[in-house]
Amino acid sequence: MSLLEVKDLQVRVEEREILHGLSLTVNPGEVHAIMGPNGSGKSTLSHVIAGKPGYEVTGGQILFKGEDLLEMAPNERAAKGVFLAFQYPVEIPGVTTWNFLHAALNAQRKARGEDEISSPAFLRKVREVAKSLNIPQDMLKRGVNVGFSGGEKKRNEILQMALFEPAVCILDEMDSGLDIDALRIAADGVNALRSPERAMVVITHYQRLLNYIVPDVVHVMSKGRVVKSGGKELALELEESGYAQFEDAA
Amino acid sequence: MPAVQETVERVRRIDVDQYRYGFETQIESDKAPKGLSEDTVRFISAKKNEPAWMLEWRLEAYRRWLTMTEPTWARVDYPKIDYQDIYYYSAPKPKKTLSSIDEIDPEILKTYEKLGIPLREVAILEGVEPPPGGPPSPSRKIAVDAVFDSVSVATTFQKELKAAGVIFMPISEAIREHPELVQKYLGTVVPTSDNYFATLNSAVFSDGSFVYVPPGVRCPMELSTYFRINERNTGQFERTLIIADKGSYVSYLEGCTAPQRDENQLHAAVVELVTLDDAEIKYSTVQNWYPGNSEGKGGIYNFVTKRGDCRGKNSKISWTQVETGSAITWKYPSCILRGDNSSGEFYSIAISNGYQQVDSGTKMIHLGKNTSSRIISKGIAAGRSQNTYRGLVSAHRKATGARNYTACDSLLIGDKCGAHTVPYVEAKNSSATFEHEATTSKISEDVLFYCIQRGLSQEEAVGLVVNGFVKDVLQQLPMEFAVEAQKLISISLEGSVG
Numbered sequence: 133m134s135l136l137e138v139k140d141l142q143v144r145v146e147e148r149e150i151l152h153g154l155s156l157t158v159n160p161g162e163v164h165a166i167m168g169p170n171g172s173g174k175s176t177l178s179h180v181i182a183g184k185p186g187y188e189v190t191g192g193q194i195l196f197k198g199e200d201l202l203e204m205a206p207n208e209r210a211a212k213g214v215f216l217a218f219q220y221p222v223e224i225p226g227v228t229t230w231n232f233l234h235a236a237l238n239a240q241r242k243a244r245g246e247d248e249i250s251s252p253a254f255l256r257k258v259r260e261v262a263k264s265l266n267i268p269q270d271m272l273k274r275g276v277n278v279g280f281s282g283g284e285k286k287r288n289e290i291l292q293m294a295l296f297e298p299a300v301c302i303l304d305e306m307d308s309g310l311d312i313d314a315l316r317i318a319a320d321g322v323n324a325l326r327s328p329e330r331a332m333v334v335i336t337h338y339q340r341l342l343n344y345i346v347p348d349v350v351h352v353m354s355k356g357r358v359v360k361s362g363g364k365e366l367a368l369e370l371e372e373s374g375y376a377q378f379e380d381a382a
Numbered sequence: 383m384p385a386v387q388e389t390v391e392r393v394r395r396i397d398v399d400q401y402r403y404g405f406e407t408q409i410e411s412d413k414a415p416k417g418l419s420e421d422t423v424r425f426i427s428a429k430k431n432e433p434a435w436m437l438e439w440r441l442e443a444y445r446r447w448l449t450m451t452e453p454t455w456a457r458v459d460y461p462k463i464d465y466q467d468i469y470y471y472s473a474p475k476p477k478k479t480l481s482s483i484d485e486i487d488p489e490i491l492k493t494y495e496k497l498g499i500p501l502r503e504v505a506i507l508e509g510v511e512p513p514p515g516g517p518p519s520p521s522r523k524i525a526v527d528a529v530f531d532s533v534s535v536a537t538t539f540q541k542e543l544k545a546a547g548v549i550f551m552p553i554s555e556a557i558r559e560h561p562e563l564v565q566k567y568l569g570t571v572v573p574t575s576d577n578y579f580a581t582l583n584s585a586v587f588s589d590g591s592f593v594y595v596p597p598g599v600r601c602p603m604e605l606s607t608y609f610r611i612n613e614r615n616t617g618q619f620e621r622t623l624i625i626a627d628k629g630s631y632v633s634y635l636e637g638c639t640a641p642q643r644d645e646n647q648l649h650a651a652v653v654e655l656v657t658l659d660d661a662e663i664k665y666s667t668v669q670n671w672y673p674g675n676s677e678g679k680g681g682i683y684n685f686v687t688k689r690g691d692c693r694g695k696n697s698k699i700s701w702t703q704v705e706t707g708s709a710i711t712w713k714y715p716s717c718i719l720r721g722d723n724s725s726g727e728f729y730s731i732a733i734s735n736g737y738q739q740v741d742s743g744t745k746m747i748h749l750g751k752n753t754s755s756r757i758i759s760k761g762i763a764a765g766r767s768q769n770t771y772r773g774l775v776s777a778h779r780k781a782t783g784a785r786n787y788t789a790c791d792s793l794l795i796g797d798k799c800g801a802h803t804v805p806y807v808e809a810k811n812s813s814a815t816f817e818h819e820a821t822t823s824k825i826s827e828d829v830l831f832y833c834i835q836r837g838l839s840q841e842e843a844v845g846l847v848v849n850g851f852v853k854d855v856l857q858q859l860p861m862e863f864a865v866e867a868q869k870l871i872s873i874s875l876e877g878s879v880g
Contacts, residue, residue: 182835183834183835184831184835185827185831186827205834206831206834206835207834207835207837207838207839210834210835210836210837211837215835216835218832218835220828221832222826222828222829222832224829224832224833224846224847224850225850225851226849226850226851226852226853226854227846227847227849227850227853232833232836232846235838235842235846236833236836236837236838237837239836239837239838239839239842240836240837243837275850292836296836296837
């Protein structure tokens with residue numbers, strides 16, 4: 133069974149249709165890249181999968197492990213293993229990162245009917261994960277993303293991904309706002325989390341990121357549809373010729 | 383439905399109807415005739431067996447009150463109060479003369495038990511989780527004075543405090559037993575002519591707490607007073623007077639609740655604090671009077687005058703308040719920084735929901751040299767409430783080197799509420815350094831969605847963001863109160879019990 137199946141998805145925002153019948157099948161262990169120009173609907177797709185309010189699904193469906201994802205509340209999706217790494221992670225003043233992660237992990241465990249994790253056990257776990265990703269401990273004591281650099285914010289997203297151990301990770305424009313060194317560090321983190329059970333959907337504007345996170349499948353989106361799919365070489369091809377060739381095809 | 387909208391709906395539904403202290407105690411009471419006149423004042427004074435000077439003091443205040451008009455400058459709106467339609471004195475009828483706690487009416491004991499207030503002399507142990515990695519919290523004692531309507535029903539740990547030289551008793555007893563102290567300090571911080579509600583209080587106050595900490599003594603335990611309004615149509619007018627003599631220290635906590643009723647009830651208290659040289663008073667309040675129902679019916683009108691006088695050099699007064707209750711709050715705990723090098727602090731969390739109206743803040747009056755003050759105010763408005771911070775920072779001509787730092791932050795939940803900030807700053811000498819920062823923010827949909835995508839429910843997300851917002855102030859509360867206050871904040875805003 134595929135892990136994530138998007139079938140003929142149609143989505144509107146304030147009366148305007150953004151996705152006009154998008155389909156996508158992601159299997160365990162696969163890394164899919166979704167590329168496309170601004171306004172092609174890439175971020176809309178990631179938001180609808182995660183359940184962000186403000187989008188109206190007018191047709192099609194999304195199945196996650198065979199279950200209807202659109203029927204689930206966003207926090208339920210998170211507990212089931214859908215993770216969205218945000219393009220612009222928000223700041224939450226006064227709430228330490230470690231407190232936030234503890235509350236979120238326990239909320240997910242509770243939703244799955246598991247026991248809550250105690251403070252000392254959690255502390256051990258989060259330290260271990262942070263260490264494996266080369267994330268400094270002091271980040272955990274600071275307010276969530278407050279005063280973080282662009283690179284630190286993205287690393288905080290990857291830390292959460294590692295901690296929550298989701299089945300599907302959607303990475304929305306992970307490369308935006310990162311210099312080349314920060315990009316490499318973030319990509320190393322993502323690569324460390326690749327596994328035969330886990331799938332990733334990497335949404336990006338530029339091919340550059342895919343030099344570091346090498347995808348199995350590349351999809352090109354234009355005007356709310358997937359217009360071409362292929363192997364990793366498709367990304368290089370796009371880098372050469374640009375998106376213009378697909379504008380007409382859509 | 384967008385996330386914020388949904389939260390707003392939820393908050394509106396449960397909000398103030400969640401009030402957990404709304405029960406009523408069935409008990410026979412002894413009341414003054416309804417209404418206010420010289421006879422009412424004489425009745426109260428006679429009930430308390432007061433000396434003649436006290437009655438004179440009250441009557442003078444009453445006569446002055448007749449010449450005053452109710453203030454209208456605050457950003458609160460309420461129907462005219464009929465001062466003749468209120469009982470000014472109500473006391474539970476004692477079954478016989480009490481000699482120990484076991485003889486208190488079991489109904490009253492039960493009331494305090496339900497409210498979680500220890501009237502028996504036990505150390506407080508439960509309910510406090512030590513911070514991760516921190517040491518376990520030591521067992522601590524808290525002495526309690528319990529005021530039920532117009533009288534104090536019990537004061538605990540009096541013997542132990544007496545051994546340390548600390549006087550902690552109902553003010554009605556102090557007037558009889560320590561007249562020299564009461565006469566010396568009563569009305570010296572908040573004069574009988576101070577303002578409409580303080581003057582009314584001076585005429586009819588019935589009970590409250592009196593604390594005197596002698597020179598050099600660090601009070602061996604936290605002192606607290608727990609105020610409960612029970613009787614219908616009754617106003618509560620308590621008076622608290624705390625004196626910290628040279629080099630002494632005391633931490634005092636105050637809590638308030640009232641039954642759920644359709645009509646409004648008046649609460650007009652006066653609190654006076656005095657610190658002499660090198661003394662310190664830390665005064666904390668968790669105010670949770672009944673706020674009215676979700677349609678804005680009922681609730682307490684809370685018109686309170688609280689002021690501290692840093693009379694001696696190097697003295698310090700610190701106010702911390704968590705205000706979640708009352709239909710109307712009109713309250714400005716202030717510091718007069720008279721002694722050289724004295725300092726004042728005001729830490730406040732004011733939460734309004736439903737149709738609550740809050741107009742609260744502080745005054746820091748710098749009179750002495752090198753005085754400093756600090757104001758941290760966090761206002762949270764939800765539902766259809768209005769939440770105003772009103773503050774004054776002033777430096778007298780001779781207050782050279784005065785320093786103040788003010789930070790006022792407001793958080794809005796939903797789009798039917800309002801947050802307002804009205805700071806007044808006056809510096810009459812050029813050496814004063816005053817800093818003022820203010821922010822207003824909304825809990826944005828993006829922040830909520832981020833939390834929810836990580837697995838938190840809507841309520842948990844709001845609770846988390848709000849607790850982060852008020853953290854600086856919560857840290858100022860004694861630990862038992864901080865835990866209580868955090869729970870209270872969650873309940874006032876979302877109904878998920880912590």
